[in-house]
Amino acid sequence: MPTQAIAKDTLLASLPQPWPESLLPTIQDQNAANQRSLIVLDDDPTGTQTVYDLPVLTDWSVETLRAELAQGTAVFYILTNSRSLPLAAAQALNAEIGRNLLAASQATGRDFAVVSRSDSTLRGHYPGETDALAAALGQQVDATLIIPFFLEGGRFTINDVHYVAEATAAGDQLVPAAETPFARDAAFGYQKSDLREWVEEKSGGQVAAHDVAAITLEDLRLGGPDVVAAKLLDLAAGGVCIVNCAATRDMEVFVSGLLTAEAQGRHFLYRTAATFVQVRAGLAPRPLLTAADLDLPNSGGGLVVVGSYVPKSTTQLNALLAQSTIARVEVNVDALLDETQRASELNRALGLINEALHGDQDAVIYTSRRLIAGDDAASSLAIGQRISASLVEIVQRLNVRPRYLIAKGGITASDLATKALGVQRALVRGQLLPGIPLWQIGAESRYPDLSYVVFPGNVGGDDALVQAVAKLQLE
Numbered sequence: 244m245p246t247q248a249i250a251k252d253t254l255l256a257s258l259p260q261p262w263p264e265s266l267l268p269t270i271q272d273q274n275a276a277n278q279r280s281l282i283v284l285d286d287d288p289t290g291t292q293t294v295y296d297l298p299v300l301t302d303w304s305v306e307t308l309r310a311e312l313a314q315g316t317a318v319f320y321i322l323t324n325s326r327s328l329p330l331a332a333a334q335a336l337n338a339e340i341g342r343n344l345l346a347a348s349q350a351t352g353r354d355f356a357v358v359s360r361s362d363s364t365l366r367g368h369y370p371g372e373t374d375a376l377a378a379a380l381g382q383q384v385d386a387t388l389i390i391p392f393f394l395e396g397g398r399f400t401i402n403d404v405h406y407v408a409e410a411t412a413a414g415d416q417l418v419p420a421a422e423t424p425f426a427r428d429a430a431f432g433y434q435k436s437d438l439r440e441w442v443e444e445k446s447g448g449q450v451a452a453h454d455v456a457a458i459t460l461e462d463l464r465l466g467g468p469d470v471v472a473a474k475l476l477d478l479a480a481g482g483v484c485i486v487n488c489a490a491t492r493d494m495e496v497f498v499s500g501l502l503t504a505e506a507q508g509r510h511f512l513y514r515t516a517a518t519f520v521q522v523r524a525g526l527a528p529r530p531l532l533t534a535a536d537l538d539l540p541n542s543g544g545g546l547v548v549v550g551s552y553v554p555k556s557t558t559q560l561n562a563l564l565a566q567s568t569i570a571r572v573e574v575n576v577d578a579l580l581d582e583t584q585r586a587s588e589l590n591r592a593l594g595l596i597n598e599a600l601h602g603d604q605d606a607v608i609y610t611s612r613r614l615i616a617g618d619d620a621a622s623s624l625a626i627g628q629r630i631s632a633s634l635v636e637i638v639q640r641l642n643v644r645p646r647y648l649i650a651k652g653g654i655t656a657s658d659l660a661t662k663a664l665g666v667q668r669a670l671v672r673g674q675l676l677p678g679i680p681l682w683q684i685g686a687e688s689r690y691p692d693l694s695y696v697v698f699p700g701n702v703g704g705d706d707a708l709v710q711a712v713a714k715l716q717l718e
């Protein structure tokens with residue numbers, strides 16, 4: 244299998260031409276006929292980065308799920324934040340949600356499909372989460388589909404290999420995912436870029452690579468929806484199928500074939516990145532949000548909180564720090580992890596943030612950039628939870644409402660939303676920048692109607708954080 248980067252334009256030009264017509268109107272008609280709710284279990288809040296006008300829930304009780312299904316909500320998200328949890332806890336959470344969904348569906352008579360939305364660079368609890376969900380849902384899962392394509396983030400699956408686009412002086416290069424820094428993640432690292440081999444690796448050999456089915460680009464571009472439907476209908480019970488994808492039109496062809504198979508009674512469990520949800524929901528593209536679309540206050544300072552450690556986040560943070568107008572507050576992680584220093588470090592940072600916001604100055608608070616990892620995945624996750632808890636405490640103790648809030652990193656964004664702001668329900672307004680969603684948080688939260696930007700750690704160009712702040716700044 245390829246292990247070297249290849250020029251993006253060269254590889255894409257070698258492929259068959261995409262399907263000649265848009266299938267979005269067909270998908271919309273198929274969804275209307277199927278009458279099946281799509282429920283997205285998001286392991287961090289960045290999965291909303293391709294959608295708009297959809298609700299996000301932080302509660303998954305039977306009562307809450309029954310209410311959504313009873314009113315016929317076509318698509319909604321459940322924020323689980325399970326990527327921040329140890330495997331056993333993530334599995335227990337997914338099993339609970341699966342059982343609750345079955346109970347809510349039986350009470351309302353509304354059918355549903357489930358997306359296990361995770362990282363487009365393949366980090367997360369796979370197959371632990373999907374196995375737990377499938378067991379809880381029982382006979383309602385015929386096969387699991389792996390679909391990590393994410394156009395906005397430059398993630399492509401071609402000839403079964405998953406690639407990450409990287410900009411270079413010579414143009415965009417497609418790098419096999421296992422050769423990127425994401426594959427060296429302390430908790431979720433991997434060695435295989437071929438998704439069939441990746442499934443075997445992550446399953447510990449329980450699913451052999453040769454037993455993993457695939458929807459190829461030839462199926463999508465030459466065969467069309469009928470070929471896709473036929474292949475899905477022919478999948479072995481309990482099997483795993485990967486989906487190649489290199490363009491949004493490919494995803495439209497796949498989803499139309501998928502909905503045809505579902506209309507014949509099949510139930511699939513999806514492990515996907517964000518693009519799949521947009522197309523499966525039949526959402527047409529919408530322009531990026533502008534400040535004029537938002538009811539931002541006419542005074543006050545905005546707050547940026549950076550907890551992500553992926554290299555792209557640090558590059559984007561450094562670009563923001565080069566701006567002369569923003570207040571900078573670095574939190575020393577070593578001090579946060581030392582109980583004798585933690586309180587004084589939090590108080591110092593909090594005082595500086597409150598001072599800036601009171602003075603109508605935008606501020607950024609960020610963790611020191613030296614990554615501290617544990618001896619194993621569980622201890623690394625525990626360190627991350629302690630650091631995130633410190634950022635939550637700072638935001639909880641603010642004595643002034645931010646004009647807006649940008650949370651950089653998925654776990655950071657989830658913890659701030661649920662623990663610091665008390666969000667139970669939010670509305671995804673749209674995208675501030677490509678792949679960067681903005682939520683309007685609910686009336687029950689600490690700051691009702693706050694514009695809350697969920698900024699993924701691994702998305703955007705080097706100046707994306709600068710652009711986001713500039714779009715929201717006071718004139």
